[in-house]
């Protein structure tokens with residue numbers, strides 16, 4: 117069996133990158149790294165605090181450094197934050213250093229899944245739906261341009277998404293095994 121490359125999850129807030137990444141890594145006996153969690157551990161502060169004190173630009177600089185660091189690992193599962201594709205530099209690192217999986221979901225599901233969330237500074241406002249729709253317009257093309265494959269997460273639970281990813285990644289990495 118061929119070694120699996122890094123598996124990197126991208127997609128919008130609430131698509132399930134953190135949840136599915138953890139399950140996927142356990143299923144494959146790989147290490148799991150969540151870019152946002154690593155940034156918080158490194159700073160000793162949570163994401164709302166970083167946005168408050170350093171602004172979104174400060175967070176994005178930390179995110180670029182973290183993506184660079186995490187993608188230098190081998191054979192790991194990485195969950196990125198929803199804005200990881202905004203910088204060309206990040207997109208290039210993601211594409212070059214792993215198999216990139218776009219977890220697609222709808223704005224309706226994002227609203228449901230983030231309804232009680234207080235840890236995503238970009239969503240702490242009354243016009244959340246409009247913000248998510250605008251982000252979708254800007255970011256969906258970037259997710260698609262960066263990803264090797266797209267997996268829908270809006271109409272099924274995390275376990276089913278994980279099974280689908282394992283099947284499709286195996287086919288991508290080792291077509292002979294997938295046929296057997």
Ligand SMILES: Nc1ncnc2c1ncn2[C@@H]1O[C@H](COP(=O)(O)OP(=O)(O)O)[C@@H](O)[C@H]1O
Pocket residue numbers: 127128129130131132133134135136195229230269270272273274277
């Ligand atoms: N496929 C799914 N079906 C139902 N709920 C999900 C699914 N994936 C994630 N969730 C839920 O949505 C919320 C946000 O998931 P999370 O993994 O934090 O998303 P992301 O890291 O992409 O922002 C969590 O409460 C999680 O349990």
Ligand SMILES: O=C(O)C1=C[C@@H](OP(=O)(O)O)[C@@H](O)[C@H](O)C1
Pocket residue numbers: 127128129130133134152163196197198199200235236237238
């Ligand atoms: O979409 C974004 O710009 C962001 C998504 C968040 O991660 P999740 O996608 O895991 O929620 C986190 O990185 C930060 O709040 C900014």
Ligand SMILES: [Mg+2]
Pocket residue numbers: 133134135152195196197
């Ligand atoms: Mg997350």
